[in-house]
Amino acid sequence: MRKRALFGIATRSILRNKMRTLLTMLGIVIGVAAVIVMVALGQGAQTMIETQIKGLGTNMLMIMAGSSSQGGVSQGAATFNRLTIPDAEKLAREGTTLAAVSPVIFSRGQLIGGVGNWRTAIMGVSPNYQVIRDWPAQSGSFFTEADLRSVRRVVVLGSTVANALFPDSDPVGQQVQLRNVPFTVIGVLTPKGQNAGGTDQDDTVIIPYTTAQAHLAGHSRIGQIIASTFSPGDIPAAQEEIRAIMRESHKLAPGEDDDFTIRNQDDIAAAASGTTRVMSMLLAAIASISLVVGGIGIMNIMLVSVTERTREIGIRMAIGARSSDVLSQFLVESIVISVAGGLIGIVLGYGASIALARATGWAVAMPPQAALIAVLFSAAVGVFFGFYPARKAAALDPIQALRYE
Amino acid sequence: MTTPSSPRPPPVIRLEGVTRVYSAGSNAVHALAGIDLVIEAGEMVAIMGASGSGKSTMMNILGCLDTPTAGRYELDGTSVVGLSRNELADLRSRKLGFVFQGFNLLARTTALENVELPLLYDRSGRFTGRESPAPAALRRVGLGARMHHVPGELSGGQQQRVAIARALVTNPSLLLADEPTGNLDSHTSIEIMALFQELNAQGITIVLVTHEHDIAEHAQRIVEMRDGRIVRDAPVTERRMAAPAQAAAGVAA
Numbered sequence: 001m002r003k004r005a006l007f008g009i010a011t012r013s014i015l016r017n018k019m020r021t022l023l024t025m026l027g028i029v030i031g032v033a034a035v036i037v038m039v040a041l042g043q044g045a046q047t048m049i050e051t052q053i054k055g056l057g058t059n060m061l062m063i064m065a066g067s068s069s070q071g072g073v074s075q076g077a078a079t080f081n082r083l084t085i086p087d088a089e090k091l092a093r094e095g096t097t098l099a100a101v102s103p104v105i106f107s108r109g110q111l112i113g114g115v116g117n118w119r120t121a122i123m124g125v126s127p128n129y130q131v132i133r134d135w136p137a138q139s140g141s142f143f144t145e146a147d148l149r150s151v152r153r154v155v156v157l158g159s160t161v162a163n164a165l166f167p168d169s170d171p172v173g174q175q176v177q178l179r180n181v182p183f184t185v186i187g188v189l190t191p192k193g194q195n196a197g198g199t200d201q202d203d204t205v206i207i208p209y210t211t212a213q214a215h216l217a218g219h220s221r222i223g224q225i226i227a228s229t230f231s232p233g234d235i236p237a238a239q240e241e242i243r244a245i246m247r248e249s250h251k252l253a254p255g256e257d258d259d260f261t262i263r264n265q266d267d268i269a270a271a272a273s274g275t276t277r278v279m280s281m282l283l284a285a286i287a288s289i290s291l292v293v294g295g296i297g298i299m300n301i302m303l304v305s306v307t308e309r310t311r312e313i314g315i316r317m318a319i320g321a322r323s324s325d326v327l328s329q330f331l332v333e334s335i336v337i338s339v340a341g342g343l344i345g346i347v348l349g350y351g352a353s354i355a356l357a358r359a360t361g362w363a364v365a366m367p368p369q370a371a372l373i374a375v376l377f378s379a380a381v382g383v384f385f386g387f388y389p390a391r392k393a394a395a396l397d398p399i400q401a402l403r404y405e
Numbered sequence: 406m407t408t409p410s411s412p413r414p415p416p417v418i419r420l421e422g423v424t425r426v427y428s429a430g431s432n433a434v435h436a437l438a439g440i441d442l443v444i445e446a447g448e449m450v451a452i453m454g455a456s457g458s459g460k461s462t463m464m465n466i467l468g469c470l471d472t473p474t475a476g477r478y479e480l481d482g483t484s485v486v487g488l489s490r491n492e493l494a495d496l497r498s499r500k501l502g503f504v505f506q507g508f509n510l511l512a513r514t515t516a517l518e519n520v521e522l523p524l525l526y527d528r529s530g531r532f533t534g535r536e537s538p539a540p541a542a543l544r545r546v547g548l549g550a551r552m553h554h555v556p557g558e559l560s561g562g563q564q565q566r567v568a569i570a571r572a573l574v575t576n577p578s579l580l581l582a583d584e585p586t587g588n589l590d591s592h593t594s595i596e597i598m599a600l601f602q603e604l605n606a607q608g609i610t611i612v613l614v615t616h617e618h619d620i621a622e623h624a625q626r627i628v629e630m631r632d633g634r635i636v637r638d639a640p641v642t643e644r645r646m647a648a649p650a651q652a653a654a655g656v657a658a
Binding site for chain 2: 005012016312314315316317318319321323325398399402
């Protein structure tokens with residue numbers, strides 16, 4: 001009964017000063033809403049990145065030259081740390097867990113054809129690349145083993161490149177010049193969209209790696225080898241197998257560090273979402289500053305309220321209220337203000353997130369526990385910033401308080 | 406709350422050599438300089454004195470808002486000296502009812518809620534699970550029909566009646582009234598004094614502090630103070646009785 005009475009006193013005295021209470025609450029409302037929006041945006045970005053990374057391909061593994069951890073010792077230039085075609089061939093031949101393997105030769109260059117020219121990424125790969133990336137053609141087809149072996153000058157366009165150079169016609173069968181070497185377009189890939197890093201994956205052209213080595217001079221180095229396993233469960237075993245084959249292929253003595261790095265999609269996802277997590281935490285931290293400012297607003301108003309109601313406090317003490325009764329009265333009042341502000345802030349924050357998502361097309365995700373945390377946090381703000389004024393009220397001398405005008 | 410085997414109950418108030426010294430900088434002010442006073446249950450006593458006579462300090466000590474610097478004070482058999490803030494608060498809640506000059510009601514709070522206020526701070530559990538004594542207290546002061554009015558809708562006399570009901574609601578051993586008619590016109594003052602006399606006739610012990618002689622003469626006994634001392638303590642020879650008819654009219658208002 002006493003607790004309910006306390007709550008009643010608090011709400012009544014809050015409602016007595018509606019305008020002031022509303023303005024006081026506003027600080028908390030804005031703070032909580034800002035935190036919710038920031039968390040929603042951060043979560044949304046993270047979810048988006050995760051889906052995009054899943055879209056990279058199925059069960060994909062990447063092998064890159066160089067070691068990411070080298071025991072703090074710099075690997076000299078003489079170190080044999082590049083990938084070779086024999087590496088890729090050995091992996092394809094001996095890897096029992098690997099469904100497909102393809103080397104990737106990266107370069108950039110000017111593509112001339114259709115309505116103009118276009119600078120884009122050039123990838124030299126094997127036909128397996130299409131399988132690994134799970135990337136069907138929307139028109140024409142990918143090149144074949146025969147094209148690869150015959151070092152044919154054939155090219156498959158990403159959809160961005162196709163749209164840029166051939167806006168109104170089907171490029172399949174057209175001649176283009178890639179770094180001044182004539183190529184025949186044999187296919188256009190379906191759009192894949194941006195990757196986790198924000199790069200347009202469709203702004204690329206794909207050619208056989210043999211052709212890349214033969215015709216694009218100076219660009220024969222293999223940047224990475226990508227492979228896919230039969231099922232996601234094979235990934236750990238495949239990683240071990242690749243490591244063994246690569247060490248053998250690179251003739252590494254036992255105890256010597258790997259001169260290559262194997263990454264799976266989870267690693268890539270973790271790296272990418274780690275970045276966004278830091279970003280969204282930073283945003284939420286900045287937003288929570290406004291929550292603290294709101295708390296200071298509450299403290300300010302509670303101090304005014306205590307001074308205004310000095311006489312009331314005196315009366316309550318004269319008729320038997322203990323200091324603790326007065327303390328809890330004012331504390332409950334500031335908690336009621338801050339929690340009510342928090343609840344309004346949650347509604348506002350969720351509303352704003354949805355509106356933002358509609359208006360900008362950004363992904364937002366609203367985890368339900370964010371609401372709970374927001375309420376608890378605003379209650380904590382109420383306790384923290386309400387304590388000093390409440391303590392001041394409780395410490396009043398009843399005689400002085402009764403005489404206060 | 407002790408019930409000794411002796412037939413006489415303890416006096417409601419027993420002061421022995423009570424002094425209260427305020428230190429104002431280097432010089433000490435003796436607001437009370439050795440007070441001996443006994444007030445028995447059922448008495449109605451007026452404490453008089455000019456300002457600076459120490460009657461406010463006396464009131465604060467009697468009301469357990471302040472404690473004596475030296476001497477003994479027993480309220481209804483309980484020694485008050487050396488009690489903590491919380492113990493004093495509980496004592497006020499259990500044994501005292503206050504009526505102030507300025508009514509001191511909570512604004513924008515109904516008469517009933519104002520009267521219920523002391524029950525909120527009761528720790529004895531006397532009132533839990535029972536019907537609230539607040540409506541009965543309001544009827545007792547003649548405001549049964551005004552329970553849901555806020556102080557702004559009540560006249561000064563009615564507000565003071567609400568304050569008296571609030572003081573009565575916990576059934577205290579002592580009703581302390583500090584200049585209860587100070588803010589009222591003479592007609593209303595007499596009505597309030599009539600109410601005090603009526604309550605006193607029902608057995609409630611009342612101590613009122615006033616500086617007006619004609620108000621003090623409504624009591625049975627007048628204690629006069631000057632410079633922190635009691636200079637005169639005598640029964641009222643010709644006690645003024647507020648006319649019952651007038652009191653009844655006041656109740657009806």
